[in-house]
Structure formats: structure tokens, C-alpha cells
Amino acid sequence: MVKIYETQKKDIVRLIQNTKGRFFSLVAIIIIGVAFFVGVSGSSYIMGKNVDAYADNTNLKDITIYSNYGFDDEDVDAISQMSQVDKAEGSKFVDVLASNSRMSKVTRVHSYDANNEINQFVLKEGRLPQNENEVVCESGTEMTDLFAVGDEITISRPEHDLSDFLNVEKVKVVGLVDTPLYINETKETSTLSNQYIATYMYIPSDAFSMDYFTEINVLTKQGKSLYAFSDAYKEYCAEVKEDIQDLGIVQSKHRRDTIIEQAKEKYQEGYEEYRDALREFNDGIKDGEKQLEDAEDELASGKEQIASGKQTLIDSQNTLNEQISLNQATLDEKQNELNQAKAKLEDGKKQLDVHADEISQAKNLVNVYDTLGSIKSRLPEEDKDLSDDPQYQELLEQLKKFSEFLPPDSNLNDGKILVSTVASIIDKAQAKIIEEAGMSIDEIRAKIKEYDDGLAQYEQGMTQVISGQSQLDAAYQQLEATRSSSQSQIDSGWAEIKNNTSKINEGETSLEEGKQTLEEQRQTGQQKLNEAKEKLDKAKQDIEDLEKAKWTVLDRTQHYGMETYSGTVDQMAAIGNIFPVFFFLVSALVCLTTMTRMIDEERGQIGILRALGYTQFQCAFKYLFYAFSATLIGCIIGSIIGTLTFPKIIYESWKMLYIEPDMHLYIPFHLIIIATISFLIVMCFTTYYVCHQSMKEVPSQLLRPASPKLGKSTFIEHIGFIWNHLSFTWKVTVRNLLRYKRRLIMTVIGVGGCSALMVIGFGIRDSINQMVKLQFTDITHYDGSAKINAEISSEDKKTLIEKVNADKEAASNLTAVSYTGIVTFNDEEETVLTQVFENNAEIEQLYTLRTRKGHQPIPLTDEGIIISEKLSEDLNIHTGDTVTIESKKGIRKKVQVSGICEMYIQHYAFISKPLYEKLFDTTLEDDTMFITCSTDDSTHLQKMLANDSHIDSISFYDVTLENFNQMVSTLNYIIIILIVSSMALAFVVLGNLMNINISERQREIATLKVLGFRKKEVQSYVYKENNVLTLLGAVAGLPLGIAIHHWIMRELQFSYVMYGVDVMPLSLFLSVILTATFGIFVNLLMRKKLSAIAMVESLKSVE
DSSP, X not given: OOXXXXXXXXXXXXXXXXXXXXXXXXXXXXXXXXXXXXXXXXXXXXXXXXXXXXXXXXXXXXXXXXXXXXXXXXXXXXXXXXXXXXXXXXXXXXXXXXXXXXXXXXXXXXXXXXXXXXXXXXXXXXXXXXXXXXXXXXXXXXXXXXOXXXXXXXXXXXXXXXXXXXXXXXXXXXXXXXXXXXXXXXXXXXXSTTOBOOEEEEEEGGGBOOSSEEEEEEEESSGGGSOTTSHHHHHHHHHHHXXXXXXXXXXXXXXXXXXXXXXXXXXXXXXXXHHHHHHHHHHHHHHHHHHHHHHHHHHHHHHHHHHHHHHHHHHHHHHHHHHHHHHHHHHHHHHHHHHHHHHHHHHHHHHHHHTHHHHXXXXXXXXXXXXXXXXXXXXXXXXXXXXXXXXXXXXXXXXXXXXXXXXXXXXXXXXXXXXXXXXXXXXXXXXXXXXXXXXXXXXXXXXHHHHXXXXXXXXHHHHHHHHHHHHHHHHXXXXXXXXHHHHHHHHHHHHHHHHHHHHHHHHHHHHHHHHHHHHHHHHHHHHHHHHHHHHHHHHHHHHHHOOOOOEEEEEGGGSHHHHHHHHHHHHHHHHHHHHHHHHHHHHXXXXXXXXXXXXXXXXXXXXXXXXXXXXXXXXXXXXXXXXHHHHHHHHHHHHHHHHHSHHHXXXXXXXXXXXXXXXXXXXXXXXXXXXXXXXXXHHHHHHHHHHHHHTTSOHHHHTSOOOOOOOOOOGGGGOHXXXXXXXXXXXXXXXXXXXXXXXXXXXXXXXXXXXXXXXXXXXXXXXXXXXXXXXXXIIBOOOEEEEEOTTOOHHHHHHHHHHHHHSTTEEEEEEEEEEEEEEEETTEEEEEEEEEESSHHHHHHHBOOBOTTTTOBOOOOSSOEEEEHHHXXXXXXXXXXXXXEEOTTSOEEEEEEEEEEOOSXXXXXXXXXXXXXXXXXOOOOOOEEEEEESSSOOHHHHHHHHTOTTEEEEEEHHHHHHHHHXXXXXXXXXXXXXXXXXXXXHHHHHHHHHHHHHHHTHHHHHHHHHTTOOHHHHHHHHHHHHHHHHHHHHHHHHHHHHHHHHHHHHHHOOXXXXXXXXXXXXXXXXXXXXXXXXXXXXHHHTHHHHHHOOGGGGXXXXX
16 A cells, blocks of 8 residues: 555645635535446436336236136146246136216226235225125226226226126225336226227125136245346246146146036026927917917907997987987977066167257156245245344255346345245246256156056066076077986086097007017017027037146236336336436546646646655556546535435336336446446546556656647638638637647537537427327327127217217217237237228328328238338338238238338237138128317217117227326426536536636636736637537537438337337527527627636746
């Protein structure tokens, strides 16, 4: 061990203090590089470890076994006894449609047994089910609309065979759970026409009507001790799977033999039931025919009784009509007489009414005349003055009331009023009354009497007429009552006849219906018997044709949920293997440049130490310690920051797509060690190498500064029209750039690396955004599809299409054939969505089929099929190759590939209907409705389709788009981290290089100040070089970033998804602008350091 002198310790401390800006820049670069490398590269490891621990804690199955004949307890016991099996449990599941008032979802129903240990779930809300009518459902995330606690759910199956699997149709949600079995939001395809499973639920095992297990779940003895996403785990499971496959050959054969025996017994029972049913059918037909004959006899007897009753009622009606007519005529005659008498009286009354006013006046005159006479008779016989006699004042007052008949000169108010005067006045008044009447008072009285006698005769006659009318009305009423009573009896008879006739008609109708029903029953019964016979024959044939028993054995990572999560972990690992490594290399390169330049600056110090007798190692030690300490500090801090920040952000981001457990921090020691050792080796080796190269010179040479680079004419100087137009500072800038080529190259590489990192980050974002836009805007032109029930009639299908067209949310729809099948090429196969169209006009309504490069249209012909580009890549298929495709019924035929189309999501195969029918020798009925919506919100339309009994399932792209948007949002968070980290690195790199550049050129800058350069001129002198280098580096990083981006996007692709590889011009522009902006910002930060350089530096001796 080399002895370190006290002076060397002080020298090391002094070196760090004097170059603390460079030291901390070096530490910052290492921190960023290590943090990004450890954090991003470790994210996949931490994601995998958390989910692996989650799976182990819930005893997620290591292996799942499926069989085409199911399993029994004997199979479970046989697997349990295997040497590498820790536990095996049988389980059941069935795919159903689960519906409530809010939604209808394809749901996988799993059996729940409290005693089972494998595939446990985590209760998030509510409680566990306690009977077969209670379930627990998926908890999911806030982004998903799922069943809630308290929901009443109706369960059904499109095949109407629910009772074959479950004993219940209605259940209640009592709890919500999470399980690693369904760790991702999207799930695998179901057994219901290959529709995707939307959610899951657990129901007690007693609710299942099946007497067999649909799967066996296995926990291995070493599974938990291995990392589930490692090759070691997969290799271990592969060995166990191989042993299980060997066992399955024996067990599955035994199971098949048992099923065959049971099927034969069931066939025999069915055959006996068929014979009994045939006997019952024939007896039933005979009984029905006898009942119809008896009914015909009863109807004939009833018809005779009705005919006799009708004649009796007709005779009674005629007799009643005659009696009523006779009595009516008599009453009508009397009514006429009474009307005549009444008319005569009315005529007399009219004549009396003519004189009524005249008689009324005459009566008034007579009344006045008599009153005057009465007054006169009460006058005293003595002719005396009455004005003072109170006894006669009343008479005078009474007389005054008849002032209109009194003479004008009568004065009964003033003066003396004699009896004779009053008598004279009364006589004159009476005379005036007789004069006005024109007749004597007796004639008036006679005329009044004549009128009163006529009026009395009229009233007496009217009284007689009213009495006669009352008697006549009573007679009419009596006649009507008699008629009504008799008619009611007759009507009742007719009603009874009508009722009996109706009964006869109903009887005849019933008889006809009975005959028709009997005939239908005869035909239906015969048809059912024939169908039963056919089923028996088919069952017998099926028993003879039963396929070979086979077990399908899958490990945990082959399950859909873990498979997709494993793909995500692999994606993050791919990013971690590419992006951080490149990040790491840029950081290491900049650090190497920094140390190289610093040692070059320190050559004088090295020369002094060498002259004093220090060994090479002793001279290099302080620089090694300087690099070592900066590296170690940076690695420690970077490891802490990277471990605590990046994995947490990335892990939480993926929760948009996956139902992950809460994150536990797993420290990626292997990555920390790799990063630390790599940086230490690079930094220490470089430092020692540069020191060693410097110390090859003798101390006397080291004490002198290195010879400056010789100035040479540049190639630009020979281009007159450019060089002659450059200012002095620009000419100096060009010469300096080309003079110090190493600095030029290292700066361009460092800045270009940062620019490339930003291009990669922006490019990944562009690729994902392009994928969604291209797939759902440019290529696909419909918004959803609905699977039509295979048993629908032509009329019902027409009505269904009209109903959809009438909905305001539907713009158009088109029917075609769509199903999920298999495409095989060179012994490799993929599941594809196969769609069959009549012609190009149909397919053009739904898709734009084109090549990805050049966007050349691809027509659908009868010569071959068109497949998606991702499918062609996965199976290495080219245009003109012959592949094997699967029909709707599972028949496989070879066909040529006529085109490969641009498609970013899902594997597709398009085939024309004429080619399909020719290839598979069959005809096709359209089974899928493709719908284009007129609005963004198609909730009403989707609900209407979901509730239609003729629709088996619906699939709208709003859900798919939501899932992809969630994925884009998740990746955007990660991309933002990458971009921000790249920006930080660019800033630190530019700052460090700028700082080194200024430190190296202090004497030169001081000399410029001595020569009279102003402050801005000095800054421009330095900044121009930095700006040019920054711009060159930013532009140079573009092609490198594009190339690496293409490679990364190929590595990130997973099954069924293809990303775009184009980087948008805006992203390239932003990468250059951001890098240039950092360069300008660094220039501003360095202004203080430039200003601090004293002119005296130019006077210091270089020797």
C-alpha cells in the first residue's frame, strides 16, 4: 500500500476546493446517469418482484391443467401425489352474461370454496358469500364501471344452457375482491363466441351443477422460491409440466373410458325413454281424436236447440208487436182529441189576452170612480169648512192622491175648503173618468165581468185538459212498461241464444284449434321423436367418434393476466436495457472528457511532483482519488435517488392498466453494483491512463505547458464568398473550432447524445399517439359491432337492422361475417379476427386497407386473403405465401396471401365471401352488424343492443380506446420522466463542458481583455463557439436518436400491437430547440465566470 503524505492529502483537498464547480458537475452527471440507469432499469425488476410476492402471498397457481373431458377427484389425487407438486385443487368456471339495470357484461364465474388454498383473493369491500345466491365480484379500479356491493345480477348464457353449469339465475353481490389471477384490466377471450371477458365473480361451489372440474390448479414445491418472471422459474415449471403431461396420458385415457361408459349408459337410458315417449305419443294422439269426436256431437245437439229457441222468440216478438201497435193507436187517437181541445182553449185565451190591457185600465178607472164615490159618501151633509176639521183631513189627503182626475182649478191645500166644493170636485172627477172611458160606469162594469167569465172558462177547460193528459200519460207509461217487460224477456231469450251461439262458435273454433293442435302435436311430437332418434343416433356416433383425451398444461406466465404483465415487465426491461444504458454511456463519456481535460490542465503540477521524486502512482493518486470520490459520491446518491423515485413513479403509472398491489421497495443491488463498478472502472482507468500518458514525458517537459495546436488554414478560408463576409470574431470562432478537433468531437458527441435521448423520448410518445390515431381514425371507420344470434329469422334480422338505423345515435350499419379463428404458417399459429365481406364496396365502408409504406390501396379479391402487418411479422409471412386458415366451424384450408395491410391493433384476416364459400364448400349468413355512430356518446344505442334478445354480444371501440388512452397516459408519464431526465443531463453536460472550456482558456480570454475587447465582445467570442458546438451536437443527435427510436419501438412491440416508427418533425424541432435553449441558458450562467477572469492572467509566465 502506497504511503500518502500529509501534503498529498492537502493537495487533494485543495484540488477539490479549487475545482469544486467541475467536481460537483462531475458528481451531478454521475448522479443523473446512475439514477436513471438504476431507477429505470430496476423498475421492471421491482414491478416483477412486487407482483411475484403478491402472487405468492395469495397462492397463485404455478400450473393450470385443462382437459377436453374435464377432471374428477381421482385426477386431482393423482396430481397431488407427484413429487414436485405441493398441492393440487380442482376448480370450476363458466362464462356467462351477467346483467343488472345498469350494464350487461361477459363474466367468468369461478367456484369459491373456503377450504381451498390456491388462487386466494383479497377482500376489498363487503364480506364473503355464504350461500349459492351470493357472489363476490371484481373490485377493479376507479377507471372501471363494474358491479357494486348490493347489486342484483341476472345470469344467462346465449346458448340457453345455464342449467348445465349453474343452479342459480339471480345472485346478489356481497363483496368486492382483487386477485393476481386477473391482474390486468383487460382480460382474455371467453367461451362465448370468443368475446372478451369484461369481469369476473366468485360463487360458492354448491351453485355449480357440473359434476366435474373444468381445471386443476397446482402449486409446486419450489415455485415460491423462484422469481416468477425469470428463466429459472419457467425452466422449473417446464420440467413439472412435462411430468404432468406424462401422467395425463394415463389419467386422461382413464377419464375418457369412464365418460364413454357413462355415455353408453346414458344412451341406453335415452333409447328406452324414446320408446316410452313413442308409445305415449301414439296413445295421446288416439285420445285426442276421441275427444274431438265427442265435441263434434255436443256441438250438433247445441245447434238444434238454438234453432228451436230462435223460432219461439220470433213468434213472441210478432205477438208483442201486434198488441203494442193496437194500444198505441187508441192512445194516439185520444191524444189527438185532447190536443184539439187544448188548441181551442188556447185560441180563446189569445182573444182574451188581446183585451187584457184594456180591461186592466177599465178596472183601474172603476176602482178610482168607486173610491171617489166612497169619499163623497163620507162627507158631512152640512156645508162646512173641512180644512180645520181633523176628522176629515184623512179624506182630503186620500182625495189628493187622485190629482190626475181632479179639475185643474181644484185647491185642496190653501184656504177654506167647503163640503160643497169637495163634492163638486168629486163629481167633476167622476165625470172626467166616464168621459175618458167613453161609456157609462155600468157598461164598463159589464165589460169587465164578461172578460172575467171568459178567463174562468179557459182555466176550467185547461184543468180538464191537464187531467186528461195525465191520464193519457199514465196509459202511455203502462203501455211502455208492458212492452219493455215483454221485450226484455224476448231480449233475454235472444241474449241466451247469442251466448249459446257464441259458445257453439267457440266450440267450433276450439274444435278446429283442437284439430290443428292435435295435428301440430302430431307433427311436433313426431319431429321431436325424430330429433330424439337423430340425437340418439348422433350420440351413438359421437361415442364411437370421441376424440383422444388430452391435457393442456400451462404455467403461471402463460395465463393471460400474468402473460400480459410479463410482457409489460419485458417492455420496461427493454427500455431499461436501451435507454438507461445509452444515458449511462453519455454520462461516462462526458465524465471521461472532464477528467482528461483536468489532467491536461494539471500537467505542471504533475511535472513538479515528478521532479521532486514522486512515483507515477503517487503523482496519479490524487487524480485517481478525485475521480474515485466523485464517482463514489455520485453512484451512492444516484442509486438512492434512482431507487426511491423512478420505480415508484413507473409502478404507480402502470396501475392505470393493472391492478397491482401496493409497492414494496426491492433494492436492485445488482444494478447498483454494475453501475458503481462500471463508473469506477471507466473513471479510474481513464484517469490513470491519461496520467500515465502525461508522465511519459520528462519532468522538465511537464513543467512547461503543452505546445498549443498549430494554426492552419481551414477549408472555409478557400471559399471566398463565405469567408470574406465573416466578421473577425466569426473567423476566430471557425479557426478555434477546427483547431481543437478533440474538443469539437467530444462536445458534439456529448451534446448529440443528450439530443438523441430527447428524440427517443419524444419519438416514443409520437409512436404511441400515432398508433391510436392511425388505427381508429385513418384505418377503421366504424365505432362498434354487435353479434347477431345464429337462430334469428330473416324477418327478425330485417326488423333489427331497421331498429338500429332508426336510433338517433346510429349513422349507418352494415352486416358481414366476423369470427375468431386460427392462421397457421410453418407450424406456427396465431389467433386472428377473420372477417368475410361480399365485395370491396362493403369493406371500404369499414376499413381503409393499404400498405404502411406509401399507403397504396389493397383490393380484396377472390384470389387470396389480406392479413395484417403484425401478423405477417409474427409468423414471417410474405405476399404470395400459402397459409392455413380456419373456418367458422373450425375446418382448416390452405389459401394464398394476396396482400399485407397496415393494422396496428389485433391480428386480422380479410377474405371475400365467394372465396370463402368456394374454399370451405359452404354458404354463409351475415352474423355481425358493424355500426357507425353519429355522436360520440352511444350509451343509449349500446344499452338497446345489449337488451335485445337477438344480440349475443356487443363490442364498441369506446372501451378499447379508453384502454389504449389509459396505456398512452401511463407511457406518457414514463416518457416525461425520460425527457425531463434527458433535459437535465443535457443541461449538466453543457454546463460542465462550458465550464471546462472557459477554465482552459483563461489566459486567452484575459489577453483579449488586455487587448481592449469589451465585455460583450469577450462573451461573444466564447459564446459563439459554444453555440455552434451546441447546435452541431443537437443536429448530429437527430439521426442517432431516430435510429435508436426505431430499434426501441421494435423491441417494445408485443402480441397483437404494432407501433408506428415515425418521429414527428415537431419532436425533432423541440429536441434541437431545447438543447440549444440549454446552451443559451448555460452561457448566461457562465457570464459571471467570464467577468471574473482578471487581465493579470495574461501576464503570468507560461514557463
